[in-house]
Ligand SMILES: O=c1ccn([C@H]2C[C@H](O)[C@@H](CO)O2)c(=O)[nH]1
């Protein structure tokens with residue numbers, strides 16, 4: 724279980740990352756994310772939209788891919804934050820990507836008011852797809 728100071732550190736990092744969100748097509752629905760690696764590093768991301776809507780990328784996957792691109796494949800926590808009435812949950816695609824690198828990850832869903840809720844990956848994606856060679 725993550726302690727409160729660490730949750731607040733990660734929430735602050737995600738909130739800061741959200742500032743860079745590029746979200747002109749969603750009406751400025753800005754999202755920030757932060758992931759914690761097994762060795763204590765923090766990587767962040769924001770959503771990056773595109774005129775071809777399907778080419779847009781969620782904040783969570785930007786943060787996860789930044790960690791993996793830096794050689795960090797073991798993720799222990801993820802925070803996602805947006806200006807929403809309730810804490811924001813990660814979308815299904817991000818859950819599947821999280822399951823790849825963070826099967827035992829704690830997911831902290833937050834909003835900019837400071838509300839947050841913690842869930843495990845088992846709760847968010849109980850049956851992740853796993854590829855097996857036939
Ligand atoms: O968990 C989520 C859900 C949505 N978005 C982004 C994608 C898009 O830019 C905007 C609206 O879906 O929010 C995220 O970054 N993370």
Ligand SMILES: [Zn+2]
Pocket residue numbers: 781782783784813814815816817818
């Ligand atoms: Zn997503």
